[in-house]
Amino acid sequence: MEVVITGVAAELAADAIEALMRAQPSAVLGLATGSSPLSTYQELVRRHRAGTGPSYGEVRCFTLDEYVGLPVGHPETYRETIFRELTDDLGIDRDRVASPDAGDPQHAGSRYEAAIVAAGGVDLQVLGIGADGHLAFNEPGSSLASATRMKTLTDQTRRDNARFFGSVDEVPRHVLTQGLGTILRARHLLMIATGAGKAAAVAAAVEGPLSASCPASVLQLHPHATVLLDAEAASGL
Numbered sequence: 001m002e003v004v005i006t007g008v009a010a011e012l013a014a015d016a017i018e019a020l021m022r023a024q025p026s027a028v029l030g031l032a033t034g035s036s037p038l039s040t041y042q043e044l045v046r047r048h049r050a051g052t053g054p055s056y057g058e059v060r061c062f063t064l065d066e067y068v069g070l071p072v073g074h075p076e077t078y079r080e081t082i083f084r085e086l087t088d089d090l091g092i093d094r095d096r097v098a099s100p101d102a103g104d105p106q107h108a109g110s111r112y113e114a115a116i117v118a119a120g121g122v123d124l125q126v127l128g129i130g131a132d133g134h135l136a137f138n139e140p141g142s143s144l145a146s147a148t149r150m151k152t153l154t155d156q157t158r159r160d161n162a163r164f165f166g167s168v169d170e171v172p173r174h175v176l177t178q179g180l181g182t183i184l185r186a187r188h189l190l191m192i193a194t195g196a197g198k199a200a201a202v203a204a205a206v207e208g209p210l211s212a213s214c215p216a217s218v219l220q221l222h223p224h225a226t227v228l229l230d231a232e233a234a235s236g237l
Protein backbone atom coordinates (compact mmCIF):
# COMPACT_ATOMS: atom_id res chain seq x y z
CA MET A 1 0.00 0.00 0.00
CA GLU A 2 1.27 3.43 -0.92
CA VAL A 3 0.41 6.05 1.72
CA VAL A 4 0.95 9.66 0.66
CA ILE A 5 0.59 12.50 3.18
CA THR A 6 0.11 15.64 1.18
CA GLY A 7 -1.43 19.06 0.97
CA VAL A 8 -2.44 18.39 -2.63
CA ALA A 9 -4.44 15.16 -2.44
CA ALA A 10 -7.02 16.33 -4.98
CA GLU A 11 -4.38 17.24 -7.54
CA LEU A 12 -2.58 13.91 -7.11
CA ALA A 13 -5.83 11.96 -7.37
CA ALA A 14 -6.79 13.92 -10.50
CA ASP A 15 -3.32 13.23 -11.94
CA ALA A 16 -3.81 9.47 -11.43
CA ILE A 17 -7.25 9.48 -13.06
CA GLU A 18 -6.07 11.57 -15.99
CA ALA A 19 -2.97 9.43 -16.52
CA LEU A 20 -5.18 6.34 -16.72
CA MET A 21 -7.56 8.02 -19.17
CA ARG A 22 -4.69 9.08 -21.42
CA ALA A 23 -3.15 5.61 -21.41
CA GLN A 24 -6.46 3.83 -21.76
CA PRO A 25 -9.29 6.01 -23.14
CA SER A 26 -11.88 3.25 -22.66
CA ALA A 27 -10.95 2.78 -18.99
CA VAL A 28 -13.56 1.81 -16.41
CA LEU A 29 -13.79 4.15 -13.42
CA GLY A 30 -15.37 3.31 -10.09
CA LEU A 31 -16.76 6.49 -8.56
CA ALA A 32 -17.39 7.23 -4.89
CA THR A 33 -19.64 9.97 -3.61
CA GLY A 34 -19.30 11.86 -0.32
CA SER A 35 -17.17 14.88 0.55
CA SER A 36 -13.77 13.17 0.31
CA PRO A 37 -13.53 12.88 -3.49
CA LEU A 38 -15.33 16.16 -4.16
CA SER A 39 -12.24 18.35 -4.53
CA THR A 40 -10.72 15.73 -6.84
CA TYR A 41 -13.83 15.85 -9.01
CA GLN A 42 -13.73 19.66 -8.99
CA GLU A 43 -10.09 19.54 -10.06
CA LEU A 44 -10.92 17.17 -12.95
CA VAL A 45 -13.72 19.48 -14.06
CA ARG A 46 -11.49 22.55 -13.77
CA ARG A 47 -8.84 20.93 -15.97
CA HIS A 48 -11.47 19.71 -18.45
CA ARG A 49 -12.86 23.23 -18.78
CA ALA A 50 -9.35 24.62 -19.18
CA GLY A 51 -8.91 22.23 -22.08
CA THR A 52 -6.00 20.37 -20.48
CA GLY A 53 -7.87 17.22 -19.46
CA PRO A 54 -8.02 13.91 -21.34
CA SER A 55 -10.93 12.70 -23.43
CA TYR A 56 -13.72 10.97 -21.51
CA GLY A 57 -15.68 9.95 -24.62
CA GLU A 58 -15.09 6.22 -24.18
CA VAL A 59 -15.02 5.95 -20.38
CA ARG A 60 -17.40 3.68 -18.49
CA CYS A 61 -18.30 4.52 -14.89
CA PHE A 62 -19.76 2.49 -12.03
CA THR A 63 -20.90 4.15 -8.83
CA LEU A 64 -19.85 2.54 -5.59
CA ASP A 65 -23.20 2.49 -3.85
CA GLU A 66 -26.76 3.80 -3.86
CA TYR A 67 -29.58 4.52 -1.44
CA VAL A 68 -32.67 2.35 -1.54
CA GLY A 69 -36.04 4.06 -1.15
CA LEU A 70 -35.43 7.49 -2.67
CA PRO A 71 -37.56 8.39 -5.69
CA VAL A 72 -35.83 8.16 -9.08
CA GLY A 73 -34.16 11.51 -9.78
CA HIS A 74 -33.99 12.54 -6.10
CA PRO A 75 -30.97 14.88 -5.86
CA GLU A 76 -29.39 12.82 -3.06
CA THR A 77 -29.42 9.53 -4.95
CA TYR A 78 -25.80 8.75 -5.66
CA ARG A 79 -26.64 8.46 -9.34
CA GLU A 80 -27.82 12.09 -9.49
CA THR A 81 -24.97 13.16 -7.22
CA ILE A 82 -22.29 11.75 -9.50
CA PHE A 83 -23.96 13.31 -12.57
CA ARG A 84 -24.03 16.69 -10.80
CA GLU A 85 -20.60 16.58 -9.20
CA LEU A 86 -18.61 15.04 -12.02
CA THR A 87 -19.82 13.24 -15.09
CA ASP A 88 -22.18 15.85 -16.59
CA ASP A 89 -19.46 18.47 -16.30
CA LEU A 90 -16.94 16.17 -17.98
CA GLY A 91 -19.39 15.66 -20.84
CA ILE A 92 -19.77 11.95 -20.07
CA ASP A 93 -22.96 10.56 -21.54
CA ARG A 94 -25.30 9.43 -18.75
CA ASP A 95 -25.66 6.05 -20.45
CA ARG A 96 -22.02 5.42 -19.68
CA VAL A 97 -22.62 5.77 -15.93
CA ALA A 98 -24.04 2.71 -14.16
CA SER A 99 -25.36 2.46 -10.63
CA PRO A 100 -27.04 -0.36 -8.71
CA ASP A 101 -30.76 -0.48 -9.51
CA ALA A 102 -32.43 0.70 -6.32
CA GLY A 103 -35.82 -0.07 -7.87
CA ASP A 104 -35.08 -3.80 -7.74
CA PRO A 105 -32.82 -4.25 -4.72
CA GLN A 106 -33.24 -8.04 -4.56
CA HIS A 107 -31.71 -8.60 -7.99
CA ALA A 108 -29.61 -5.46 -8.30
CA GLY A 109 -26.50 -6.96 -6.73
CA SER A 110 -25.99 -9.88 -9.09
CA ARG A 111 -26.88 -7.73 -12.09
CA TYR A 112 -24.38 -5.09 -11.05
CA GLU A 113 -21.63 -7.65 -10.55
CA ALA A 114 -22.35 -9.03 -14.03
CA ALA A 115 -22.31 -5.55 -15.56
CA ILE A 116 -18.91 -4.79 -14.01
CA VAL A 117 -17.51 -8.08 -15.32
CA ALA A 118 -19.01 -7.41 -18.79
CA ALA A 119 -17.28 -4.01 -18.84
CA GLY A 120 -13.96 -5.75 -18.19
CA GLY A 121 -13.73 -4.86 -14.49
CA VAL A 122 -12.97 -1.56 -12.80
CA ASP A 123 -9.55 -0.10 -13.66
CA LEU A 124 -9.46 2.58 -10.98
CA GLN A 125 -11.76 2.76 -7.98
CA VAL A 126 -12.04 6.07 -6.12
CA LEU A 127 -12.81 5.55 -2.42
CA GLY A 128 -13.50 7.54 0.71
CA ILE A 129 -13.64 6.07 4.21
CA GLY A 130 -16.36 6.35 6.82
CA ALA A 131 -15.57 7.58 10.33
CA ASP A 132 -16.19 4.01 11.54
CA GLY A 133 -13.92 2.53 8.87
CA HIS A 134 -16.68 1.67 6.42
CA LEU A 135 -15.87 1.42 2.75
CA ALA A 136 -18.62 2.28 0.30
CA PHE A 137 -21.58 1.20 2.49
CA ASN A 138 -19.86 -1.88 3.86
CA GLU A 139 -20.34 -1.23 7.54
CA PRO A 140 -18.23 -2.91 10.24
CA GLY A 141 -18.94 -6.64 10.23
CA SER A 142 -19.24 -6.87 6.44
CA SER A 143 -17.71 -9.98 4.91
CA LEU A 144 -14.30 -9.27 3.47
CA ALA A 145 -15.26 -11.21 0.33
CA SER A 146 -18.74 -9.67 -0.07
CA ALA A 147 -20.35 -8.86 -3.42
CA THR A 148 -22.78 -6.07 -4.33
CA ARG A 149 -25.85 -6.43 -2.12
CA MET A 150 -28.37 -4.61 0.05
CA LYS A 151 -27.21 -3.44 3.48
CA THR A 152 -28.71 -1.63 6.46
CA LEU A 153 -26.95 1.54 7.55
CA THR A 154 -25.75 2.03 11.11
CA ASP A 155 -27.20 4.93 13.10
CA GLN A 156 -23.75 6.55 13.04
CA THR A 157 -23.61 6.55 9.21
CA ARG A 158 -27.16 7.85 8.97
CA ARG A 159 -26.23 10.68 11.34
CA ASP A 160 -23.04 11.36 9.36
CA ASN A 161 -25.02 11.59 6.12
CA ALA A 162 -27.91 13.62 7.57
CA ARG A 163 -26.11 16.78 6.47
CA PHE A 164 -27.17 16.01 2.90
CA PHE A 165 -30.83 15.69 3.92
CA GLY A 166 -33.27 17.82 5.94
CA SER A 167 -32.89 15.56 8.98
CA VAL A 168 -31.56 12.15 9.99
CA ASP A 169 -35.08 10.73 9.62
CA GLU A 170 -34.92 11.42 5.88
CA VAL A 171 -31.72 9.39 5.41
CA PRO A 172 -32.70 6.00 3.98
CA ARG A 173 -32.07 2.96 6.16
CA HIS A 174 -31.17 0.67 3.30
CA VAL A 175 -28.60 0.88 0.56
CA LEU A 176 -27.04 -1.13 -2.22
CA THR A 177 -23.28 -1.26 -2.10
CA GLN A 178 -20.45 -2.84 -3.98
CA GLY A 179 -19.03 -5.49 -1.67
CA LEU A 180 -15.54 -5.55 -0.25
CA GLY A 181 -14.78 -8.43 -2.62
CA THR A 182 -16.07 -6.33 -5.53
CA ILE A 183 -13.88 -3.40 -4.54
CA LEU A 184 -10.84 -5.65 -4.19
CA ARG A 185 -11.24 -6.79 -7.80
CA ALA A 186 -10.64 -3.25 -9.10
CA ARG A 187 -7.15 -2.97 -10.52
CA HIS A 188 -6.17 0.20 -8.64
CA LEU A 189 -7.73 1.49 -5.42
CA LEU A 190 -7.38 5.21 -4.74
CA MET A 191 -8.61 6.20 -1.29
CA ILE A 192 -8.81 9.84 -0.27
CA ALA A 193 -9.24 10.92 3.37
CA THR A 194 -8.98 14.38 4.86
CA GLY A 195 -9.59 15.88 8.29
CA ALA A 196 -9.07 14.79 11.88
CA GLY A 197 -12.45 13.07 11.94
CA LYS A 198 -10.99 10.33 9.74
CA ALA A 199 -7.72 9.88 11.68
CA ALA A 200 -8.80 6.90 13.79
CA ALA A 201 -10.44 5.10 10.86
CA VAL A 202 -7.39 5.71 8.66
CA ALA A 203 -5.02 4.39 11.35
CA ALA A 204 -7.15 1.26 11.80
CA ALA A 205 -7.38 0.72 8.04
CA VAL A 206 -3.70 1.25 7.30
CA GLU A 207 -1.94 -0.03 10.42
CA GLY A 208 -4.53 -2.07 12.29
CA PRO A 209 -5.25 -5.76 11.86
CA LEU A 210 -7.09 -6.95 8.77
CA SER A 211 -10.58 -7.23 10.19
CA ALA A 212 -14.25 -7.00 9.28
CA SER A 213 -14.45 -4.58 12.23
CA CYS A 214 -12.68 -2.09 9.99
CA PRO A 215 -13.87 -2.81 6.44
CA ALA A 216 -11.34 -0.40 4.93
CA SER A 217 -8.54 -2.62 6.25
CA VAL A 218 -9.13 -4.74 3.11
CA LEU A 219 -6.93 -2.23 1.34
CA GLN A 220 -4.04 -4.09 2.98
CA LEU A 221 -4.88 -7.09 0.78
CA HIS A 222 -4.72 -5.17 -2.47
CA PRO A 223 -1.55 -5.18 -4.59
CA HIS A 224 -2.10 -1.64 -5.89
CA ALA A 225 -3.72 0.60 -3.29
CA THR A 226 -2.92 4.29 -2.93
CA VAL A 227 -4.04 6.23 0.14
CA LEU A 228 -3.95 10.01 -0.14
CA LEU A 229 -4.15 11.78 3.22
CA ASP A 230 -3.84 15.29 4.52
CA ALA A 231 -1.86 15.81 7.73
CA GLU A 232 -4.97 15.69 9.94
CA ALA A 233 -6.25 12.41 8.51
CA ALA A 234 -2.73 10.98 8.89
CA SER A 235 -2.38 12.15 12.49
CA GLY A 236 -3.20 8.72 13.98
CA LEU A 237 -0.52 6.90 12.00
Ligand code: GLP
Pocket: 032, 033, 034, 035, 036, 037, 064, 065, 127, 128, 129, 130, 131, 135, 136, 137, 157, 161
Ligand atom coordinates in the same frame (compact mmCIF):
# COMPACT_ATOMS: atom_id res chain seq x y z
C1 GLP B 1 -20.63 7.43 2.70
C2 GLP B 1 -20.33 6.75 1.37
C3 GLP B 1 -18.90 6.31 1.29
C4 GLP B 1 -18.02 7.44 1.73
C5 GLP B 1 -18.25 7.74 3.18
C6 GLP B 1 -17.43 8.90 3.69
O1 GLP B 1 -21.23 6.64 3.64
N1 GLP B 1 -21.18 5.65 1.09
O2 GLP B 1 -18.60 5.89 -0.03
O3 GLP B 1 -16.67 7.09 1.54
O4 GLP B 1 -19.61 8.05 3.38
O5 GLP B 1 -18.02 10.09 3.28
P1 GLP B 1 -17.34 11.49 3.31
O6 GLP B 1 -16.30 11.44 2.24
O7 GLP B 1 -18.43 12.45 3.01
O8 GLP B 1 -16.75 11.66 4.66
